[in-house]
Amino acid sequence: SETKMWGGRFRQQTAGLVEAYTESVSYDYLLYAQDIAGSSAHAKMLAKQGVLTQDEATQIVNGLAQIKKEIENGEFKWQQKLEDVHMNIESRLTELIGEAGKKLHTGRSRNDQVALDFRLFVSDSLRNWQELLKALCQVFINQAEQHIHTLLPGCTHMQPAQPVSLAQHLLAYVAMFKRDSERMNDCDKRTRISPLGAAALAGTTYPLNPLAVADELKMYGTFINSMDAVSDRDFVAEALFCAGLTMTHLSRICEDLIIWANPMFGFINLPDAYATGSSIMPQKKNPDVAELMRGKVGRVYGDLFALLTTLKGLPMTYNRDLQEDKQPFFDANQTVSHSIQLMTGMIGELTFNPQKMYKALKQGFLNATELADYLVGKGIAFREAHHITGSAVALAEEKNLTLEDLQLSELQSLCSLIDSDVYEVLKVENAVARRNTPGGTGEKSIKAQLEIFKSFVK
Numbered sequence: 001s002e003t004k005m006w007g008g009r010f011r012q013q014t015a016g017l018v019e020a021y022t023e024s025v026s027y028d029y030l031l032y033a034q035d036i037a038g039s040s041a042h043a044k045m046l047a048k049q050g051v052l053t054q055d056e057a058t059q060i061v062n063g064l065a066q067i068k069k070e071i072e073n074g075e076f077k078w079q080q081k082l083e084d085v086h087m088n089i090e091s092r093l094t095e096l097i098g099e100a101g102k103k104l105h106t107g108r109s110r111n112d113q114v115a116l117d118f119r120l121f122v123s124d125s126l127r128n129w130q131e132l133l134k135a136l137c138q139v140f141i142n143q144a145e146q147h148i149h150t151l152l153p154g155c156t157h158m159q160p161a162q163p164v165s166l167a168q169h170l171l172a173y174v175a176m177f178k179r180d181s182e183r184m185n186d187c188d189k190r191t192r193i194s195p196l197g198a199a200a201l202a203g204t205t206y207p208l209n210p211l212a213v214a215d216e217l218k219m220y221g222t223f224i225n226s227m228d229a230v231s232d233r234d235f236v237a238e239a240l241f242c243a244g245l246t247m248t249h250l251s252r253i254c255e256d257l258i259i260w261a262n263p264m265f266g267f268i269n270l271p272d273a274y275a276t277g278s279s280i281m282p283q284k285k286n287p288d289v290a291e292l293m294r295g296k297v298g299r300v301y302g303d304l305f306a307l308l309t310t311l312k313g314l315p316m317t318y319n320r321d322l323q324e325d326k327q328p329f330f331d332a333n334q335t336v337s338h339s340i341q342l343m344t345g346m347i348g349e350l351t352f353n354p355q356k357m358y359k360a361l362k363q364g365f366l367n368a369t370e371l372a373d374y375l376v377g378k379g380i381a382f383r384e385a386h387h388i389t390g391s392a393v394a395l396a397e398e399k400n401l402t403l404e405d406l407q408l409s410e411l412q413s414l415c416s417l418i419d420s421d422v423y424e425v426l427k428v429e430n431a432v433a434r435r436n437t438p439g440g441t442g443e444k445s446i447k448a449q450l451e452i453f454k455s456f457v458k
């Protein structure tokens, strides 16, 4: 077939459905900027090595720059029959500059070309995610600074456990996103490695300089083994895991927001811009954005598993199966970027109801641990103190009171060592203020955390 770039040895036209089935340009056009950067770097290197003339390289670089403009102006004509982004761009280059265009692919295969493009794309995405996560952490930090003295029930098993500062709760998320960002940065070091020079699978006879290409593209280094270089997609799997875990963390905030927005809690007011109404119930203000974000996590996990399944059992080296690596990543990339940005908007505009939170502290005996610790201070062993406190809780529950509502005489009937100084200890404010162990919810500990997190987002 005359029309195909690889058509020299073919006698028959491609069957009807085959073209539509095998094409990837309908989605891999997204790699155009990376493809053009990679080809320009390759051409410059070829000229330095004496494989192309300087004039040929200049024509190629200028032609590619013009193609980039055409693409960005929406003037470029993408053609399915040219299969993928690489052949669409190369074909247009030859149309524009003639002979020199046909020399660009010297010492290169689409196998190392696509691996390079995709590595650059994934790396650029990982860097973008890190920036977006820092912006998200910044809005959490801003809210936390406003709410160091706002208290709410801290829960385990979704049951009231101990009072905490709202800032402490919010900064827990910053801790997760800091780790996510660091994980992405680590992944980038293995991703931004150039496979160019591996050619189809075995290297090439041209005197290439792979390191020059890697330097030009500001990459960390080059491949070690040509067969691995064209078939390795570990970086995609790692990046998809990074995206998946970030989505996990986002979904946990979504869950908190959904619960807190329920009027039975009433801890927050969702910003109108991030909530939706009901078509039948006029009173409703639903947390649809948070729910949908929680739901989208499933698809991002699916993207990771789609890729891992594609990779499983692949023989060496490049196999066309690998073309299926891109859509899962593009999908996850869009979902995770949009989710982080939406969460940033939502948290930035969130307003809290400290009175509702404070009222909630009256339920669930959140200061029971304080009483036990108080008894330990009076010389009682912790297990015994735990037991006495349990009896105090039972007594208060029976009378429908809080621990601090019990009379001193009632408390003393459970343990004669209890004195009137117990009431200071039982105040929730004091319970929080006294927890200044490293990473704790006391003001000093929170301020130390804020220092760490602020230098992270800088």
Ligand code: ARG
Residues within 6 Å of the ligand: 024, 028, 084, 110, 111, 114, 318, 320, 322, 323, 324
């Ligand atoms: N579109 C292809 C991909 O995404 C490019 C590499 C094709 N290589 C080949 N030998 N057919 O994997």
